[in-house]
Amino acid sequence: MAILKILGSCSGTEPMNDRHHTSLVLTANDRNYFFDAGENCSYSAHLGGIDLLKTRAVFISHTHFDHIGGLMGLFWTIRKLQGRSKNPVADGEVKLFIPTVEVWENIHNALKYTEGDFKTSFKITVKAPELGEFYRDEAVKVAAFESHHLPAAENGDIRSFSYRIETDNRSVVFSGDVKSMDDLVKAVGNGCDLLLCETGHHKAQTVCDFAEAHNVKKLIFVHHGREILENKPSVKTAIEACKIPCEIAFDGMTVEV
Numbered sequence: 001m002a003i004l005k006i007l008g009s010c011s012g013t014e015p016m017n018d019r020h021h022t023s024l025v026l027t028a029n030d031r032n033y034f035f036d037a038g039e040n041c042s043y044s045a046h047l048g049g050i051d052l053l054k055t056r057a058v059f060i061s062h063t064h065f066d067h068i069g070g071l072m073g074l075f076w077t078i079r080k081l082q083g084r085s086k087n088p089v090a091d092g093e094v095k096l097f098i099p100t101v102e103v104w105e106n107i108h109n110a111l112k113y114t115e116g117d118f119k120t121s122f123k124i125t126v127k128a129p130e131l132g133e134f135y136r137d138e139a140v141k142v143a144a145f146e147s148h149h150l151p152a153a154e155n156g157d158i159r160s161f162s163y164r165i166e167t168d169n170r171s172v173v174f175s176g177d178v179k180s181m182d183d184l185v186k187a188v189g190n191g192c193d194l195l196l197c198e199t200g201h202h203k204a205q206t207v208c209d210f211a212e213a214h215n216v217k218k219l220i221f222v223h224h225g226r227e228i229l230e231n232k233p234s235v236k237t238a239i240e241a242c243k244i245p246c247e248i249a250f251d252g253m254t255v256e257v
Contacts, residue, residue: 002026002139002167002168002256002257003026003027003028003254003257004024004025004172004194004255005025005048005253006250006255007020007023007024007040007041007045007048008040008044008070009222009224009251010022010038010066010224011066011224012064012066013229019229019250019251020038020251021040021066021067021070023038023041023044024036024196025041026140026165026172026257027050027054028167029138031055031056032052033057033059034057034059034074035163035165035174036060036061036068036174036176037069037070037071038069039066039069043073043077044252046081052077053088053089053090055094057142058071058097059097059142059163061147061162061163061174061176061177062149063100063159064150064177066223068098072107075094075111075124078122079118082120089122092122092123093125094124094125095125095127096127097126097129097134098128099128099159100128100153100157100159104126108124129161131145131146131158140165140166141165141167144162145184145187146183147162147178148178148183149176149178149179149183160177162176162178162183164187170193173197175195175197175223177198177200178198178202181210185214191215191216195211195216195218196249198222198223199223199225199228200224201225204228204234205241207238208238208242208246211242211244212243216244218246218247219246220249220255222249224248
């Protein structure tokens with residue numbers, strides 16, 4: 001059984017009590033798969049019992065700060081824990097999939113000024129996601145779908161993705177940030193077991209209506225905007241009226257997939 005842990009549930013607002021920027025980690029077959037890396041993701045993961053040395057891959061939806069603000073810290077912490085424990089990083093490699101590879105190159109250059117030129121005993125492989133299924137191992141399959149939250153680059157490169165994850169015959173869709181619910185039609189397809197959908201740019205009712213109409217079995221709101229953060233009555237109304245199980249994510253929440 002795979003376990004999903006919410007490390008950060010907040011959108012790019014000012015700092016909020018008990019909430020950090022968006023980051024999720026899926027643990028399957030004794031390996032960890034990060035989806036987005038908001039601030040404090042490595043801190044929250046490590047203190048929440050996640051063995052960061054078992055990290056196999058990191059998937060970034062887009063490069064806004066509230067989705068990558070903890071990326072430097074994540075790799076710095078993995079390197080630090082590996083150096084202190086002398087235990088190997090899982091499979092000797094961490095794969096990073098990030099829409100704009102140049103962003104990682106700048107982060108990596110900054111890391112070189114921290115200590116030891118950031119030389120690692122494990123390999124860091126960096127690529128941009130590709131549309132459709134682009135990652136597969138014995139535990140998970142991940143497919144990428146274009147989101148229009150960010151326009152494509154001048155050269156046509158896609159800069160914003162949603163992800164569909166398959167594990168243990170279960171399907172999970174992580175929205176990333178989307179311009180409209182139409183961005184999720186292909187990712188959800190004929191349905192999914194769990195939809196993790198951002199509410200930083202969309203009303204709770206809009207998300208519920210989409211989930212009900214597209215054969216989503218369970219809905220969890222993530223990447224919260226002010227409608228949820230300010231506990232507006234419209235959220236309670238939408239959840240109570242929703243025809244499928246619906247929850248509001250909080251930092252530290254765990255979900256059986």
